[in-house]
Amino acid sequence: RNSQLPISDHVMPLDRYRNTALVDGIDVRALPLAGDSPAPASQGKQQQQQQQHWFQRRLVQDTVGSGYVEFGDTKVLCSVHGPIEPKRSVLTDAGAEQSRAQLQVYYKLAPFASHQAGRVSYLPDETERRAASFLQDTLAPSLRLDRLPKSRIELHCLVLEDAGCCLATAVNCACLALVDAGLEMYDLVTAATVCRPVGATDWQLEVGDGSNSCGSSSVTLAYMRSLRQVAGMLVEAAEPLQPRVVSAACRICEDPCKMTHSSLRQFLLDCLPADDRTAKIA
Amino acid sequence: QLLSEPERQYIFDSVQDAVRIDGRQCLAYRQAALRLDLLCYATASAQVSLGETDVLVSVREEDNPGATAQQQGSTGSVVAAAQQQQPVSHPVSVWVDCSCLGSGPEQQQLADEAQAHLSSLYRCLRTPTPVFVDILLLGYDGDLLDAASIAASAALMRALPASLLSAQALPLFATVHRIGSQQIVDANQLEESCSMARVTVGVDSNGRLVACQTCGEGSLQFESMTEMIETGVRKAMMLHDSVAKLVARVL
Numbered sequence: 176r177n178s179q180l181p182i183s184d185h186v187m188p189l190d191r192y193r194n195t196a197l198v199d200g201i202d203v204r205a206l207p208l209a210g211d212s213p214a215p216a217s218q219g220k221q222q223q224q225q226q227q228h229w230f231q232r233r234l235v236q237d238t239v240g241s242g243y244v245e246f247g248d249t250k251v252l253c254s255v256h257g258p259i260e261p262k263r264s265v266l267t268d269a270g271a272e273q274s275r276a277q278l279q280v281y282y283k284l285a286p287f288a289s290h291q292a293g294r295v296s297y298l299p300d301e302t303e304r305r306a307a308s309f310l311q312d313t314l315a316p317s318l319r320l321d322r323l324p325k326s327r328i329e330l331h332c333l334v335l336e337d338a339g340c341c342l343a344t345a346v347n348c349a350c351l352a353l354v355d356a357g358l359e360m361y362d363l364v365t366a367a368t369v370c371r372p373v374g375a376t377d378w379q380l381e382v383g384d385g386s387n388s389c390g391s392s393s394v395t396l397a398y399m400r401s402l403r404q405v406a407g408m409l410v411e412a413a414e415p416l417q418p419r420v421v422s423a424a425c426r427i428c429e430d431p432c433k434m435t436h437s438s439l440r441q442f443l444l445d446c447l448p449a450d451d452r453t454a455k456i457a
Numbered sequence: 458q459l460l461s462e463p464e465r466q467y468i469f470d471s472v473q474d475a476v477r478i479d480g481r482q483c484l485a486y487r488q489a490a491l492r493l494d495l496l497c498y499a500t501a502s503a504q505v506s507l508g509e510t511d512v513l514v515s516v517r518e519e520d521n522p523g524a525t526a527q528q529q530g531s532t533g534s535v536v537a538a539a540q541q542q543q544p545v546s547h548p549v550s551v552w553v554d555c556s557c558l559g560s561g562p563e564q565q566q567l568a569d570e571a572q573a574h575l576s577s578l579y580r581c582l583r584t585p586t587p588v589f590v591d592i593l594l595l596g597y598d599g600d601l602l603d604a605a606s607i608a609a610s611a612a613l614m615r616a617l618p619a620s621l622l623s624a625q626a627l628p629l630f631a632t633v634h635r636i637g638s639q640q641i642v643d644a645n646q647l648e649e650s651c652s653m654a655r656v657t658v659g660v661d662s663n664g665r666l667v668a669c670q671t672c673g674e675g676s677l678q679f680e681s682m683t684e685m686i687e688t689g690v691r692k693a694m695m696l697h698d699s700v701a702k703l704v705a706r707v708l
Binding site: 262301304305308309312315316317399402403404405406407408409410411412413414415416417418421422425426429 | 562566569570572573576577580581656658661663664665666667668669670671672673674675676677678679682683686687690
């Protein structure tokens with residue numbers, strides 16, 4: 176089945192060559208090879224590209240909704256299944272517990288995903304379980320789970336390449352997948368990470384270029400822009416931090432979250448005319 | 458624990474009026490007991506009971522780092538012997554067991570979450586020999602992280618040599634829940650099921666944060682989050698004072 180996936184034009188036309196495996200109808204012979212070094216004039220542009228997101232949706236055919244986000248070199252793919260039959264446990268009764276949908280998040284790094292850690296095992300380890308529960312706590316405030324009683328929504332998040340800031344990118348990707356699935360949400364949830372090496376004083380935005388070291392503190396903030404509420408916050412400290420420093424770092428995260436919110440919203444609006452087109456054909 | 462809607466509303470409304478269902482103040486902890494040195498084969502052990510929440514922690518230090526290397530399958534060559542001479546710093550390894558509560562998925566999730574939080578609490582702590590902290594949950598009535606961190610830090614203070622501890626003060630958790638517009642600490646299980654969001658802060662004895670995370674299916678405003686962090690730091694400093702006095706009295 177030949178589906179024309181819409182390519183959004185508002186981000187980095189130079190980046191398209193990296194996504195050819197996922198998009199139909201592009202001639203791979205006409206593309207620059209991976210070993211080509213960029214011209215000196217475009218070095219600054221490449222840095223700017225590292226700070227922009229690449230969004231794509233409807234990548235996985237058999238799911239209700241899916242999303243793919245690239246941020247620098249970090250690549251995350253999310254797929255949503257649901258609403259499906261809820262898991263029944265011994266403690267579940269037919270009353271209050273079933274009045275909202277259950278959101279279940281599965282988060283996994285692909286075995287080849289990590290630059291530093293080498294090959295990652297098939298079973299989720301502690302970091303991945305923690306990321307899954309962070310994603311669940313972050314997306315639940317924004318989803319209208321009360322509109323889908325007696326059901327379950329499963330979100331599978333696969334990190335294809337982790338070059339830094341992968342938890343924030345996963346939040347953005349999960350939000351995109353949930354919108355693609357047509358689930359009602361109060362607001363888009365977008366996230367950003369700032370990091371600071373031990374002993375430094377400035378917080379820098381973490382981008383997907385593999386430059387963050389293990390020895391730096393990081394603050395990840397998930398923010399809902401229209402509601403002006405924090406959906407989730409995670410601090411991983413490599414050294415003891417003053418509380419006001421942590422609060423200041425959260426405030427610094429607010430602007431990148433807002434910018435990601437605008438670009439995600441614009442991407443989704445740009446996708447609308449294509450949906451109308453395919454609906455008429457079907 | 459299942460709560461009906463009127464019960465949930467009752468707890469919510471009374472907390473708004475700063476009255477908790479067991480009559481405590483909003484920012485008051487339950488009566489806590491700390492016992493040390495219960496287990497013979499552990500390097501150090503501690504048990505904390507915070508209301509009905511009961512946590513037993515055992516800290517074991519591997520006596521012979523060479524033995525551990527042999528168990529991992531390294532050969533007895535000259536190179537391996539030379540490597541054992543170098544000082545190696547190990548992170549603290551934490552394991553949480555909730556099997557006393559049952560073996561369902563909710564209990565497993567509680568254990569996983571507690572393990573992730575406590576590992577991040579002791580991330581900055583490095584020891585010359587491998588140290589294993591095993592946390593056994595004997596009873597649960599809310600506020601697992603605070604109780605487990607008190608027990609684990611008290612046991613680690615007994616187990617580790619003073620030279621290591623003077624440079625690094627052992628941190629404690631304080632969890633602040635938000636119900637409506639009120640903040641409460643040390644929530645029991647019923648209050649936890651009514652709470653919208655919580656902030657867990659890991660604070661060392663100098664008042665600095667070593668871990669901080671929001672959890673729960675609710676969202677918070679920036680100002681609320683900052684206030685909850687400040688409350689958590691204050692409460693953790695109070696816990697530090699109490700634990701230090703208790704441990705000094707035992708010694």
